[in-house]
Amino acid sequence: MSLRRPPGEYRSPGSRLFDILNVALLLGLALVTVLPLLYVLAASFATESEIASRPFFLWPRRFITSTYEYIFETGTFVRALITTICVTAAGMVIQVLLTFTMAYPLAKRYLPGRALVLNLVIFTIVFSGGLIPTYLVVRDLGLLDTYWALILPLAINPFYLIIVKSFFQELPQTLEEAARIDGCSEFGVFWRIVLPLSKPIIATFSLFYAVAIWNDYMSPLLYIDDTRKWTLQVIVRQLTGADAENALSRLDSVLFPVEGMKFAVVVIATLPILFFYPFLQKHFAKGVLIGSVKE
Amino acid sequence: MNLTSRRLLAGLLAISTATAATACSSGDEPGATNELTMMVPLFGTAPDPAGEMQKAVEKLAGKKLRITWVPNAEYGDKTNVTLASDKLPDLMVVQDQKGPSFVKAAEAGAFWDLTGKLDKYPNLKPRNEQTRLNSSVNGRTFGVYRVRPLLRSAVLLRKDWLDKLGLRPPKTTDDLYEIAKAFTEKDPDGNGKKDTYGLIIPKWPTPVFNSSNPYNAIDVWFGAPNGFGMRGGRLVPEFDTPEFFAANRYIKKMIDEGLVNRDFATLDTGKWNDPFVQGKGGIIIDVNVRATQLYGLLKEKDPDRYTDMLAMTGNLARPDGQKFSLPFTGYNGVLAISKQTIRTDAQLDEVLKVLDRLASKEGAVLLTNGIEGRNFRVEDGYAVHINEDDPAVKTMNNDVDYAFIQLGTTASVGVGGDAYAWKPASKAEQDNLRLRAELEKLDLQTAVHDPTLPYISPALTAKGATLNPIVTDARVKYLAGEITEEQLKAEIKRWYDSGGSQAVTEFQDLIAKGGN
Amino acid sequence: MATDLAPPEVKAVPAPVRRTRMSPRTALLRYRWLYLMVLPGLAYFLVFKYLPMRGLTIAFQDFVPFLGYEGSQWVGLKHFEELFTGPDFGRLLGNTLILAALTIVFAFPAPIVVALLLNELRLGVLKRAVQSLIYIPHFLSWTIVASLTYLLFSVDYGVIAGLVHGVVGGTRVDYVAQAEWFRPVIVLQTLWKSTGWGTIIYLAALAGVNADLYEAARIDGAGRWRQFWHVTLPAIRPTIVVMAILTSGHLLDNSFEQIWLMTNSLNRSVADVFDTYVYYVGITQGGYSYATAVGLFKGVAGVLLIFGCNWLAKRLGQRGLF
Structure with a gap:
């Protein structure tokens, strides 16, 4: 929201600390949600054996698109x-x-x-x-x-x-x-x-x-x-x-x-x-x- | 907005007319038309009704077919709404043909009772008495069964591991234990680390006790009944026998010694192959067709060596050398014929003739392999894909594999039956196919059939939700070390007390009356 | 109605508030536009919601789809008796209530907190980025969430399980198998999958806050905390209250698929809830009647909860549903 509040009230140390914690927390939250999703994305380009063998990865070792080709075929x-x-x-x-x-x-x-x-x-x-x-x-x-x-x-x-x-x-x-x-x-x-x-x-x-x-x-x-x-x-x-x-x-x-x-x-x-x-x-x-x- | 309200008004009108229509039972045109309606499960995307495959099937059937393809996962729900909607297709595949909503509909006259009616059709006449019996419902036949191999249990092992350790495929349960131990302790993959184990057991998705899982196989190998069995003139469940406890002590020993995957209580059946292919676990006890999957996966991982990575054997003898084998039901659902649309015996005869043509050798090949010379040719008694780059042929293959094959009653997926088996790429895989056939024949001689399969116990039906998980869960808890053997026995007693005794009595009476 | 408790702007509504009772005809005529606007929606509810409710009668039958409403046998309260006196009822109710309590404590407030935190974020880019990421899990099916859970928490190869083991040490915990970990895992899954999605409604409510109110608060010398307390929170309180009341009606519902996928032989004693039990009944006995009986029971409980919460909200000075 673009509430145009004057910055004054945000300069207090407590407020600053809150902002830092808040950013950290929300970034952490975003990370927790996005990591498994990136895995899903990466796994969709990976071979069956790679999915089976590697517990968690964000980039496939062998990049394949055959699954997508099959779907769009x-x-x-x-x-x-x-x-x-x-x-x-x-x-x-x-x-x-x-x-x-x-x-x-x-x-x-x-x-x-x-x-x-x-x-x-x-x-x-x-x-x-x-x-x-x-x-x-x-x-x-x-x-x-x-x-x-x-x-x-x-x-x-x-x-x-x-x-x-x-x-x-x-x-x-x-x-x-x-x-x-x-x-x-x-x-x-x-x-x-x-x-x-x-x-x-x-x-x-x-x-x-x-x-x-x-x-x-x-x-x-x-x-x-x-x-x-x-x-x-x-x-x-x-x-x-x-x-x-x-x-x-x-x-x-x-x-x-x-x-x-x-x-x-x-x-x-x-x-x-x-x-x-x-x-x-x-x-x-x-x-x-x-x-x-x-x- | 305007459109919607008009639609709604039209809808309200439609309701009143519809109720009026149902009030006077509309005299449908009898099924003497040259069209046959069907409801069939579908595993992939649906075939084009004007497509090459459908044309070919229609030509053989001699009728125009109107097929409602229903995704397999939701087939049960769709079956029920169809039963409720008063508009049954002429012919439908019924998957849960022992389930109450089909059985009660059949008993109320929704479907033809085909008991004794199939014998005059050469290809519909039940070829296997045990399968006919298993597929019957309290002595009556409500459909043409879709055949599957009656005996398909097998032990699959990592051949390269056996070879490295100088071991041979097991013959007895003792052999299996030794192999599992060696697989765990003797570094079969030679990487210098103790990071392998023997037997891979998954979590079974249904809480029904006798669902032909690896535990059931081991029970039967040790001499326990398959589901239920006669002991001294009395019917007893699989788990109320000394052999059951012997079998479970055996499994528990393996688990306690770390010869089994630690997550045996939770491993998804869909990931069953993974540890095997990745070289973590070395033994799977399941159906023999799993070999095809494993070869495929091993090939993807190691194209040069995969043919030397899989060994298979059939059911195992128990320590004293006596052998018992775990059979399956021999069929997968039935084709039932509606009495609503097929009203007279003459019409029934016509439909059965269509089914008979589809069940012929020619029909089995068409439904299982496709059109010879178009998408496959025959080579050494196997079918081999041809013209695979042609998009039309690709579509055909898809239509066969994921759709029309479901109409087959005399051939089954991945097995062949009356149709051709697909020719595997390597000699090892061909040998494996041959071995399957041999083991099936051999183990069938020691098969332990479940005498309750043809019957329905009202008590088990009514209380199944409570009864089924009791012993299933207790066994896994015992194996995981959460409860003792005494507590397991107490749970078995609880099964009896919660309605199990009644189920046993009912089955016993039905078997005595059935005289089968 | 309780006008004394209503916010000031309601009092400000001049013309239509009439204390004298209108005759139905006068009302119809006077508010014809309003009634006309209700009509299509009302028709929808009658046709698609109330007509099928005839199906609730099958709770008192042994319903066989082929035989239909007329042909199926009437069995009176048999299915209710089975439900309430069955050996599993206590366990099912207990498990369901515990999961409901966990929902109230964790799953319900989480989106509110996150929405408020997002609202305090001043970097527009970051805010938008976080927003668009955290709601994506809503689109993943429970099947996928379950396989991710096994992937991360498996005793053998789970990344998180391994991490925790590395930090805490001791024996390896099997989070997905052991009964005592079932509920925490379910709560975690729910939080992961639905928190982001849940924030949307509160963000929409926050978008509606009148900027002038902040201005006025600032002029009064209110700091950031007091602005939050006196402007932001009151602005979304009605939404929170309505969401709370409506959610209460579904407290006895569990996400069947989620629970079913995470159930195994070792944790079934704590995992079994009404919805999964109905499924097992369905497998063995076709159970439409039983399922409907359970549905009716949960419905009655739900109605009581909704109206109870509504009453409570009003007692606490909130507007409630009406």
Whole structure:
């Protein structure tokens, strides 16, 4: 955050010490997270025998790209990647719209019936019908084998809805009031005043939703029979031989480059979504959004 | 936004119509069409429905095939939602065919009872009585089994280590101990350091006791039953016999003397090969097809010497010279036929004829090897890949290995069966293939079959989650030195008391009634 | 509602606050836009969340997928009896609660602390770099995390295990096998995998802090610590409270895959929780009904926890969920 505080208060020895410790701590934290990840990256370029023989390394002795070649060799992977990007983008927009539209009125404490709806929502955080009943609903809606089945059943995460709602409750009411007095409808207030004010929150939940769809492999497996419509995560699991150890290699002995493949696929499946983060961070850096509103 | 709400409205409408539709049971068109729907597990990426392989399989089957390929890892879940959805495919591979959701569906008439119906189809007629029995459910046959070798347990050893120490592959469990000791103490890799050990044991992923792991193999070698067995007219579990304790004292001795990997309680089965290939441990007790994997890995590590690095032998005799061998079930899941879509005997006959064609020699080769002259040719009785640089052939190989092979009932992955085995690169590997066949035949004579396999005990089904881990965990704790033999016996008693006795009684009654 | 406890800006809302009860018709008319905005979301909840809840009835059946809701046999409370009187219940509940307690103590506060520390970091580049690194583990599957754990902590070749052994000496500890190390390892895994990801929500909340408030605090002569205490913390307190209440509903849920991958014969006595047990039941008996019964039990506990925590939050002067 670029809070332009004068440096005075940071010059005290205690403050300095804190800064030094803080930097050290966070750097340590970053190191602890990044080292195993670098191993994953390095291992994805290493041979099977190197992965087996060296306990931990950050650079492979013999650098190979055959795992990646194998993955990209099959056209399925690229197709699944494109499919996933599209489904994720579309799903994210729908989810964010639905969530924010519903959260806004629920933030209005004077709205009659609000408590009932909130209770209904909170209940679904802890109770769910389960795999088969949900499948049957999706089937009855005729959504099987459509991309809608990957988006609609997850359209609103009740957990996120409640958080967005409470963010809305923290927004200063003065601007909304001004807009109302100017003759804006409630929807107008929401669309023209509240949403633009909520950019960091929108960015945050866009990320959350996007990641959820991106990482979801259960929905495509259950709802999509047409293998040409499969998403990245399904392909990923197929290529890594998620259960190769048990069924495949033991009893049915086909030699998969299991370990290296596992790591390569992690790298490929994670990178695209990682590019999303800087956009979000931009909003964090801006920071002072509500500060622009004079209370 | 607008689109979504419209969609939702459409959805709400769809619900009401759907419920109406289910209310009056829609008169589906009978399965007399020239199309067959199937659900089959998939290990790689899915084949193109218009692809070369599918075309070839359809030509042989004489039907158009609509195959739903389901990733193997989630096959169970998908099977259950499919069973729940009232829309069964004509034909489906059932992996957990002893599981309650399939058995109850079959008993409720979801699938054809094929008991006695298969004999008139030359290629579907069960060729092995033991496998037929093992794959049956309380005396009934609900599907065509997908064959696997009935006996495949083996001991795999580092040949270069044996050679260096002047040792020969073991014949008895005593030999195995001596070899493990020598591998640990006599510096078999000659690096001057004491950094090797004998036997590699992994953590078994399932808590089910008799899951054909190395412990089970040693139990059986010592004369304990395989899972369950008759002792003096009474059925007893593997672990309630003196032989079981003899076997475990033997394993514990090896562990205590450091002849086994220290992380035997946690080593991931997926990393089982690693210590062997890296020259840390020298012995693996598992299925013989693991040899193929090991050769592959050893080759990657040491392309010049790998053919001299692996020795294999079959089941071992116990100290008094008597030999017992650990068999497997002989099959891996069944192909079940839906009664919902295949309604009449005539239709059933038609489907079985399709399956019979796929189970013929020609079918086995197609599903296991591919198309002769296109992606392979035959050489010395082996199949050899050809045209491997052609992308279309690459796709074909992928489709065969990770998809269509799952439809085979008379050939199995990596083994051949009615199809051709793939020709290994070296003479040593070819010899190994031949040795597997010999050992299978030889050890089958001393195989100890599990008499409870064809039956389902309601008590074991209902209480399995509690029962299964009791002795499985107690054994490992005993081996790790966390509990004594007395405490292990107490855990066995707890198994009986928690419902084990009931399971034993039920099995005993079923076996007596079955008369098999 | 407790207007006396609400922050000042709520009191400032003028027009719509009406003490007199409105008739439903007046309300509908007056707030038609707001109701219209709730509608699509409400439809979603009814269709995709409440319609499938019919499936909860299978907790009282011996559900067989093929036979469906109608065809399966009703067994009343059988599965609940099995759950509560089964020999494993005490152990499962104990293990689950201990892991829940560890979650509250370690996993819940960690992202808050890290977010606050990040917020105090003045070097923009460093801050961004640290932020983008620590959240990546969220994308790794538990399978990968488990294999990394074995890699680092294995008694034979584990790098960290070896390091610790080198420093501490003594006999080698098998961190991944021994029962007493199971919980610390699980907590470490959770912290590693989810702390960074968890900071995002708090960073978003911190991004919303009004800069003028800092200005005002400074004018009042507040130092860095007091600014933190009087401006930063109050700004994210509502988020913390809401997160705490919502998380409480999931306290009895464990990450099945995480635990299952780390379970072995030596540590099962402390590792078994409801979620893994349900899985074992599933293997042997298909267990949809049993799983649903366990789900219902956990759901009831979750609801009690959520509303209990909400009540407590209000008692403590926080806004809570409503």
